[in-house]
Amino acid sequence: MSTFTEPAPTSTALLLLGRGSDAASEKGVDCPGELPAASDPDLIERARAAKEALGDRLFILGHHYQRDEVIQFADVTGDSFKLAQQAAARPDAEFIVFCGVHFMAESADILTGDQQTVILPDLAAGCSMADMATRQQVDECWDTLTDLGLTEDVVPVTYMNSSAAIKAFVGEHGGLVCTSSNAQRALEWAYEQGRKVLFLPDQHLGRNTAVRELGFELSDCVTYNPHKPGGGLTDEELRDARMILWRGHCSVHGRFTLDSVNEVRDRVPGVNVLVHPECKHEVVSAADLVGSTEYIIKALEAAPAGSAWAIGTELNLVRRLAHQHPDKQVMFLDKTICYCSTMNRIDLPHLVWSLEELVAGRVPNPITVDADTARHSKVALDRMLALP
Numbered sequence: 001m002s003t004f005t006e007p008a009p010t011s012t013a014l015l016l017l018g019r020g021s022d023a024a025s026e027k028g029v030d031c032p033g034e035l036p037a038a039s040d041p042d043l044i045e046r047a048r049a050a051k052e053a054l055g056d057r058l059f060i061l062g063h064h065y066q067r068d069e070v071i072q073f074a075d076v077t078g079d080s081f082k083l084a085q086q087a088a089a090r091p092d093a094e095f096i097v098f099c100g101v102h103f104m105a106e107s108a109d110i111l112t113g114d115q116q117t118v119i120l121p122d123l124a125a126g127c128s129m130a131d132m133a134t135r136q137q138v139d140e141c142w143d144t145l146t147d148l149g150l151t152e153d154v155v156p157v158t159y160m161n162s163s164a165a166i167k168a169f170v171g172e173h174g175g176l177v178c179t180s181s182n183a184q185r186a187l188e189w190a191y192e193q194g195r196k197v198l199f200l201p202d203q204h205l206g207r208n209t210a211v212r213e214l215g216f217e218l219s220d221c222v223t224y225n226p227h228k229p230g231g232g233l234t235d236e237e238l239r240d241a242r243m244i245l246w247r248g249h250c251s252v253h254g255r256f257t258l259d260s261v262n263e264v265r266d267r268v269p270g271v272n273v274l275v276h277p278e279c280k281h282e283v284v285s286a287a288d289l290v291g292s293t294e295y296i297i298k299a300l301e302a303a304p305a306g307s308a309w310a311i312g313t314e315l316n317l318v319r320r321l322a323h324q325h326p327d328k329q330v331m332f333l334d335k336t337i338c339y340c341s342t343m344n345r346i347d348l349p350h351l352v353w354s355l356e357e358l359v360a361g362r363v364p365n366p367i368t369v370d371a372d373t374a375r376h377s378k379v380a381l382d383r384m385l386a387l388p
């Protein structure tokens with residue numbers, strides 16, 4: 001079977017986020033410590049030694065989109081939901097080192113005990129999608145809906161990929177959190193509570209689930225732009241819509257296009273196109289299969305030898321799948337590189353630095369959600385966990 005073909009480099013793939021930016025933002029701030037050089041040949045040995053020294057006091061979580069150099073040290077790998085559950089299932093671990101992004105570490109902090117500390121090896125590892133919905137913007141949107149007399153009818157639902165402040169808003173207003181695996185069940189629950197949903201912050205997951213899984217028309221959905229008065233919508237549009245989609249998106253999955261799907265179908269007859277539901281509706285509609293990262297991993301495991309797959313999700317995961325399934329032809333759906341730039345902020349030097357700080361008795365980059373926000377967020381997370 002052919003080997004994995006690396007996509008071409010692109011100047012926009014690794015967006016320069018982070019360093020020195022807003023501390024209140026998912027984009028984070030500078031790393032406060034002295035990082036070891038990336039060229040240090042002893043990094044792997046240093047990580048191993050620090051991990052061994054910390055023993056059971058330490059639990060390392062690794063998101064599927066992390067680099068291989070980091071994933072090799074993870075005690076558990078998974079998507080954001082599985083990792084949050086795993087963090088909660090380890091009450092004896094004093095330190096949870098979360099190799100993922102900021103909102104995931106927040107969820108882990110909410111779900112773990114007070115005696116545990118969640119650590120993000122680089123505070124600049126945020127999520128551009130989570131940054132697209134701030135609490136102030138969402139409060140303003142709710143005020144607009146209140147002025148129109150609609151809020152009695154509206155149930156807010158937020159994707160896991162949102163800040164704790166947004167999860168708290170949803171908890172306070174009778175809504176729940178969802179993941180890409182349970183978005184359909186979460187929306188069905190929401191429509192049992194009210195006539196409309198305000199879906200935050202990923203318009204694509206909301207639209208794809210409403211149209212593909214719930215049988216809505218595209219015209220049942222409107223997109224609320226937080227940068228325009230009234231979301232850029234008329235009162236009538238807001239009144240008529242069944243689904244009010246927040247105008248947010250994933251900068252990684254948003255890059256896949258219908259052209260990429262058509263091109264790979266022309267080039268590789270019989271190819272299976274498998275994409276994440278954070279992709280645009282036209283891409284999802286043209287794909288053969290759609291699902292979360294866990295779904296994508298299982299689909300590849302179940303695929304017959306010799307089958308061909310073009311996968312539309314983050315490049316680190318697709319490359320790992322290609323190496324794990326040498327008997328199948330695994331391709332990246334886009335022609336150019338498409339990493340999650342913020343996930344990639346966590347590298348081996350940051351991991352080594354965090355672990356060695358812990359060994360030295362210092363706690364680097366703890367992620368702490370304030371008690372009020374955590375309480376309301378947990379209401380929204382618990383409603384999700386209680387879904388049938």
Ligand code: SF4
Nearest residue numbers: 127128129250252340
């Ligand atoms: S892949 Fe997209 S949604 Fe996931 S962390 Fe990166 S920017 Fe956020």
